[in-house]
Amino acid sequence: MRYELYYWPGIQGRGEFVRLALEEAGADYVDVARLAGPGRGIAAMERLLENTGTSRPPFAPPFLKAGRVVIAQTANILLYLGPRLGLVPRGEASRLWAYQLQLTISDFVAEIHDVHHPISGSLYYRQQKREARRRAGYFTRERFPKFLGYFERVLDAHSKGGKYMLGSHFSYVDLSIFQLIAGLRYSFPKTMKKYEDEFPGLLALHDLVAARPNVAAYLASERRLPFSEHDVFRHYPELEGR
Amino acid sequence: MRYELYYWPGIQGRGEFVRLALEEAGADYVDVARLAGPGRGIAAMERLLENTGTSRPPFAPPFLKAGRVVIAQTANILLYLGPRLGLVPRGEASRLWAYQLQLTISDFVAEIHDVHHPISGSLYYRQQKREARRRAGYFTRERFPKFLGYFERVLDAHSKGGKYMLGSHFSYVDLSIFQLIAGLRYSFPKTMKKYEDEFPGLLALHDLVAARPNVAAYLASERRLPFSEHDVFRHYPELEGR
Numbered sequence: 001m002r003y004e005l006y007y008w009p010g011i012q013g014r015g016e017f018v019r020l021a022l023e024e025a026g027a028d029y030v031d032v033a034r035l036a037g038p039g040r041g042i043a044a045m046e047r048l049l050e051n052t053g054t055s056r057p058p059f060a061p062p063f064l065k066a067g068r069v070v071i072a073q074t075a076n077i078l079l080y081l082g083p084r085l086g087l088v089p090r091g092e093a094s095r096l097w098a099y100q101l102q103l104t105i106s107d108f109v110a111e112i113h114d115v116h117h118p119i120s121g122s123l124y125y126r127q128q129k130r131e132a133r134r135r136a137g138y139f140t141r142e143r144f145p146k147f148l149g150y151f152e153r154v155l156d157a158h159s160k161g162g163k164y165m166l167g168s169h170f171s172y173v174d175l176s177i178f179q180l181i182a183g184l185r186y187s188f189p190k191t192m193k194k195y196e197d198e199f200p201g202l203l204a205l206h207d208l209v210a211a212r213p214n215v216a217a218y219l220a221s222e223r224r225l226p227f228s229e230h231d232v233f234r235h236y237p238e239l240e241g242r
Numbered sequence: 243m244r245y246e247l248y249y250w251p252g253i254q255g256r257g258e259f260v261r262l263a264l265e266e267a268g269a270d271y272v273d274v275a276r277l278a279g280p281g282r283g284i285a286a287m288e289r290l291l292e293n294t295g296t297s298r299p300p301f302a303p304p305f306l307k308a309g310r311v312v313i314a315q316t317a318n319i320l321l322y323l324g325p326r327l328g329l330v331p332r333g334e335a336s337r338l339w340a341y342q343l344q345l346t347i348s349d350f351v352a353e354i355h356d357v358h359h360p361i362s363g364s365l366y367y368r369q370q371k372r373e374a375r376r377r378a379g380y381f382t383r384e385r386f387p388k389f390l391g392y393f394e395r396v397l398d399a400h401s402k403g404g405k406y407m408l409g410s411h412f413s414y415v416d417l418s419i420f421q422l423i424a425g426l427r428y429s430f431p432k433t434m435k436k437y438e439d440e441f442p443g444l445l446a447l448h449d450l451v452a453a454r455p456n457v458a459a460y461l462a463s464e465r466r467l468p469f470s471e472h473d474v475f476r477h478y479p480e481l482e483g484r
Contacts, residue, residue, distance in 0.1 A: 055399045056339050059346045059392050069335050073345040079321075080338055093311050096322055097298050103315040104301045110352060118360045118373065120380035131360065131373050138362035150301050157297045 025085035178209035183233035267327035420451035425475035
C-alpha cells in the first residue's frame with residue numbers, strides 16, 4: 001500500500017511525527033503537498049480539507065490517505081500505522097500505554113507551540129511577543145521540567161527491561177521522543193542545557209534513534225526539512241530569559 | 243468489571259467525558275477521589291500519580307483503573323471503553339473516525355481552557371485576566387465558529403444516514419458533543435446565542451442526548467456536579483465582549 005501523507009509543505013510541524021514513523025519503517029509513501037502535478041500540491045490538500053470528496057473530512061493537517069480511508073490527528077495516524085509498520089508491541093494493554101504516552105507528547109507539543117502563540121494562531125509572533133515572553137517564563141520553569149521529568153521517569157521504570165519508552169520494544173513513541181528532544185534543543189537550547197543532567201535517559205534515547213539506519217538516512221536527506229521560525233519549534237532567544 | 247474512575251473531586255472537567263460514557267452505558271463504576279475510606283479519596287489518586295504501585299503512571303487525571311490496567315488521557319479512556327460499553331460501531335474505519343472526532347473535541351476543550359488561562363495553569367485567572375481578555379476575542383470570533391462549524395458540517399454530511407455524529411450509530415462522540423454544547427452555553431452564553439442559528443444540528447443533538455434515560459437520570463442526580471469557575475468551562479462575562 002502506498003500511503004499519502006498530507007501536510008503543510010515547508011515545515012516539519014506535527015507531520016514530522018508521522019514522517020519519522022513512515023521513514024523508520026521504510027514504508028512506501030508520498031508527501032503529497034510537497035509534490036507538483038495533478039492530484040498533488042497544496043491544492044490537493046485543501047480540497048480534502050474543504051470536505052469535497054470525503055464524508056469524513058479532517059479538521060486540520062496532518063492527515064493520511066490509506067486506500068480509501070482518510071485519517072487525521074497525528075496521534076490517531078500513529079494509532080493506525082503503529083501495528084501496520086511494526087512500531088508498537090502486540091497486546092492491547094501495551095498499545096494503550098504507547099498511545100497514552102503519544103497523547104501526552106501531543107499535549108506537550110501543543111503547549112510548546114502556544115509559548116510563541118499564547119493569544120492566537122492567526123496573529124504573528126511579533127503581535128503577541130509580550131504575552132509570549134510571560135508565558136515562556138512559566139513554560140521553561142514549570143512545564144518543561146514537568147513533562148520531560150515524567151518521560152524520563154517512564155523510561156527509568158522500564159530500564160531493567162530495555163532502553164526504549166516501552167521497555168525492550170522499539171515503538172513510534174521513541175521516534176516522537178527523538179523529535180521532541182531535537183526540537184527542544186533547537187528552540188530552547190539554554191533551557192535544555194540547564195536541565196540536561198536531569199534527563200540522561202531521554203538524551204541517550206535521542207541518540208539511539210538518530211543512529212538507526214533508516215532514521216539516519218532520512219535525517220541526512222532532503223526529505224528532512226530544517227527547523228525554522230515558521231514551525232512548532234521556534235528559536236526566539238528572548239523566550240529563554242537570561 | 244467494576245471500573246474505577248480517578249479525577250479531581252468537585253469539578254466536571256475532562257473527567258466528565260468519561261463519566262457520561264459510564265453513565266449512559268449503566269456501567270458499574272466508582273468515582274474514587276469523591277469517596278471516603280481506605281483506597282479512596284484524593285490520596286488514592288495522588289498515590290497513582292506519584293508512580294508508586296504502577297510502572298505505567300498517568301501524567302495527569304482523569305485515569306481509569308480496569309482490573310490491573312491503568313489508562314490515562316480522556317480520549318484514550320474512551321478508545322478503551324467505547325467497544326466495551328457499546329458506544330462505538332464495529333469496524334476499524336468507523337472507530338478511527340470516532341476517535342479522530344474525539345481528539346478534535348479534546349483540542350477544542352484545551353483551547354477553551356486556555357481562554358481563561360493563556361499564560362499558565364499555575365496562576366489564577368485574575369493574574370492573567372488581561373491576556374485572557376485578548377485571547378477571548380480571537381477565540382469567540384475565530385476558533386469558536388471554526389470548531390462548531392466543523393462539527394455541524396460533519397453531522398450534516400451524515401444526516402441522510404442518521405442524526406448522530408457517526409450517522410445512525412450513537413457513540414461516545416455524541417456524549418462529548420452534548421458536554422461541549424452544555425459547557426459552552428454555561429461559559430459563553432452570549433456567543434452561543436449569537437451563533438445559535440448556525441449550529442441547529444448540534445443543538446438538536448444536545449437535546450437528544452440529554453433526553454436519553456440514563457443521561458437524564460444522571461443529570462438529575464447528585465453525581466452530576468454543577469459547572470463552576472474552578473472548571474474548564476468558566477463563565478466570565480468580561481470574556482465575551484459586549
